[in-house]
Structure formats: structure tokens, C-alpha cells
Amino acid sequence: MDLGIAGKRAIVCASSRGLGRACAEALAREGVDVTINGRNAEALAATAAAIRDGTSVRVETVVGDIESEQTHETLLRACPEPDILVNNNGGPAPGRYQDWDRDSWIRALDSNMIAPALMIRAVLDGMVERGFGRIVNITSAMVKTPLPPMGLSTGARAGLTALSKGLSRQVASRNVTLNNLLPERFDTDRQKFMAEMRSKLGGISIDEAYDEMKKSIAAGRLGRPEEFGAACAFLCSAHAGYISGQNLQLDGGSYGGLV
Numbered sequence: 001m002d003l004g005i006a007g008k009r010a011i012v013c014a015s016s017r018g019l020g021r022a023c024a025e026a027l028a029r030e031g032v033d034v035t036i037n038g039r040n041a042e043a044l045a046a047t048a049a050a051i052r053d054g055t056s057v058r059v060e061t062v063v064g065d066i067e068s069e070q071t072h073e074t075l076l077r078a079c080p081e082p083d084i085l086v087n088n089n090g091g092p093a094p095g096r097y098q099d100w101d102r103d104s105w106i107r108a109l110d111s112n113m114i115a116p117a118l119m120i121r122a123v124l125d126g127m128v129e130r131g132f133g134r135i136v137n138i139t140s141a142m143v144k145t146p147l148p149p150m151g152l153s154t155g156a157r158a159g160l161t162a163l164s165k166g167l168s169r170q171v172a173s174r175n176v177t178l179n180n181l182l183p184e185r186f187d188t189d190r191q192k193f194m195a196e197m198r199s200k201l202g203g204i205s206i207d208e209a210y211d212e213m214k215k216s217i218a219a220g221r222l223g224r225p226e227e228f229g230a231a232c233a234f235l236c237s238a239h240a241g242y243i244s245g246q247n248l249q250l251d252g253g254s255y256g257g258l259v
Contacts, residue, residue: 001239003030003233003234003236003237003238003239004237004238004239005027005030005031005032005083005084005233005236005237005238006030006031006032007031007032007033008031008032008033008083008084008132008236009032009033009034009035009079009081009082009083009084010024010027010032010033010034010035010079010082010083010084010085010086010236011034011035011037011075011076011079011082011084011085011086011119011123012024012027012034012035012036012037012086012088013037013066013075013085013086013087013088013089013115013116013119014037014038014066014088014089014090015034015036015037015038015047015086015088016036016037016038016039016040016043016044016046016047017038017043017047017188017189018186018188018189018190018225019088019138019183019186019188019225019228019229020036020038020086020088020138021036021047021225022225022226022228022229022232023086023088023136023138023228023229023232023233024036024047024051024086024229025050025051025054025226025229026226026229026230026232026233027084027086027229027232027233027236028051028054028055028057028059029054029055029233030233030237031055031056031057032057032083032084032236033057033058033059033060033079034051034057034058034059034060035059035060035061035062035075035078035079035082036048036051036059036060036061036062037061037062037063037064037066037071037075038063039063039064039065040063041063044061044063045061048061060078060079062074062075062078066088066089066115066119067089067110067111067114067115069118072115072118072119072122075119076122076123081126081130082123082126082127083127083130083132083133083134084133084134084135084136084236085119085120085123085133085134085135085136086135086136086137086138086232086236087115087116087119087120087135087136087137087138087160088137088138089111089112089115089116090111090190091108091111091112091140091150091152091153091157091190092104092107092108092111092112092152092153092156093197094149094150094194094197095149095151095152096149097148097151100151100152104152105152105155108152108153108155108156109155109156109159111156112139112153112156112157112160113156113157113159113160113163116137116160117160117163120135120163120164120167120178123135124167124171124176127171127174127176128171128174128176131174131175132175132176133171133174133175133176133177134176134177134235134236134237134240135164135176135177135178135179136178136179136180136181136232136235136236137160137161137164137178137179137180137181138180138181138183138232139157139160139161139180139181139182139247140153140154140157140182140183140184141182141183141184141249141250141251141254141255142154142184143157143158143161143180143182143247144182144247144249144255144257145255145257146158160180161180161247164178164179164180164245165178165245168244168245169245172244172245175241177235177240177241177243177244177245178244178245179235179240179243179244179245179246179247179248180246180247180248181228181231181232181235181248181250182247182248182249182250182251183223183228183250183251184217184223184249184250184251184252184254185213185214185216185217185222185223185251185252185254186222186223186224186225186228186250187222187223187224187225188225191210191213191222194209194213195209195210195213196209198212198213210222216254217251217252217253217254218251218252218253218254219252219253219254220252221252223250223251223252227250228250231248231250235248
């Protein structure tokens with residue numbers, strides 16, 4: 001299927017690796033010029049080179065923490081009129097509610113709610129004026145199925161979800177959509193970190209930790225980043241203008257609820 005977005009321009013935050021990179025690669029394969037971002041200059045350059053080698057699109061890079069106002073400004077100088085924004089950032093580590101002080105909560109909100117909210121604010125009016133916009137927030141399956149150790153992450157991301165839902169109703173008539181992708185158990189560096197933590201705390205091997213993860217997923221396996229990227233690309237496509245304010249779970253069929 002031709003997604004109808006060749007020649008569009010995208011900003012993909014936190015995209016030097018993992019699910020952000022998968023989204024950037026999927027968009028580039030559809031002919032979208034991408035501006036990618038990451039804190040590690042070497043990893044970001046390697047990702048940019050891989051995208052350029054596999055496509056003919058323009059690839060810009062911005063090194064920096066997406067929580068920084070300076071990074072936002074640099075991204076918007078590199079791509080002043082984005083048609084697509086993919087918000088992404090690493091989440092806080094699991095922990096105990098009793099250990100999270102005010103600073104912990106402020107850091108979580110800065111990273112996973114305020115930073116993406118400010119990126120949305122920066123691009124939304126231009127999308128409305130041009131009559132096309134696709135905003136996708138990468139959040140977490142635990143926004144709908146929260147667990148206590150992930151409270152910092154889910155608390156902040158649930159706030160972003162609510163904000164996006166309200167905005168989606170305001171701009172839908174201008175062909176601007178806001179949706180959220182809710183991943184669970186994808187084979188990325190994040191899952192490697194989680195497996196290592198489970199191994200250490202549980203006194204089991206890394207392989208055993210991965211086996212536990214796979215058993216928790218109805219599909220019996222971890223998700224592949226390219227599957228996630230393809231879902232993101234479709235939500236950014238010309239065909240997805242009637243889909244907005246939605247939370248799409250990518251969890252191998254594991255969610256037990258109806259809505």
C-alpha cells in the first residue's frame with residue numbers, strides 16, 4: 001500500500017535506537033524526509049547513515065536531550081514545517097512509590113509529559129494552517145494497565161494521553177490527528193535493561209528473564225521493532241485521517257480488556 005506521504009517532513013524524537021529509530025526508518029521508506037534526534041552523537045550518526053543508505057530521503061540529525069528547550073529549537077530549525085511529529089523518550093526506571101520524592105516526579109513529568117506537550121504546541125498551529133498533520137506519541141501499554149513499579153512512567157504518560165485526546169477533538173476538522181502507540185515487550189535495548197534488572201533481582205539468568213517476558217505475552221514472543229514502525233507509519237499516512245484520539249496497543253494480543 002502506498003501510504004501517500006512521500007515528500008512529507010517528519011520530526012522523530014529520541015530516534016537513534018529502539019522504537020523511535022524503527023518509526024524513523026518506516027517513515028523514510030515511505031519517502032518522508034526525517035529529522036532524527038538522540039543524546040548519543042555516535043549512535044545518531046550511525047542511524048542516519050543507515051537510513052540514507054536504504055532510502056533516498058533527506059535525513060537531518062539533532063543531538064540533544066528532548067527535554068531541553070534548546071533541543072526543541074534546534075529540531076524546529078532543522079525542520080521548520082513538519083507534517084509529522086513522533087514524540088518519544090525513555091521512561092523512568094521501575095521503583096517503589098515510597099522512594100519517589102518531588103524531584104523524581106518532576107523529572108518524570110518533564111521527560112514523558114511536558115517535553116512532548118511542548119513539541120506538540122510548537123508544531124500544531126502550522127499543521128492546522130496547512131491542513132495536514134500527524135502526531136503520534138509513543139507511550140506505554142501500562143497507561144491502560146498500570147503496575148505499581150512503573151508509576152512514574154504511567155503517571156506522566158497518562159497525562160499526555162489525556163492532553164492529546166482533548167486536542168484531537170479540536171483539530172480533527174483540519175486533517176490533523178493525534179494518536180498514541182502503546183508498546184509492550186518489544187525486542188529493544190529497553191527490554192534488555194528490564195531483563196538485566198529482573199535477572200539481578202530474581203537471581204536468574206538473562207535467558208530465563210527473557211523467557212519470563214515472552215510467557216507474559218499472548219503471542220509468546222517479543223515484538224519486533226519493524227512491526228512497531230509499520231504501525232506508526234500507517235497512523236501518519238494519508239489514509240489515517242479518520243483515526244484520531246486513539247490508543248493503539250501493540251502487545252501481542254495480551255491486553256485483557258475490551259476498550
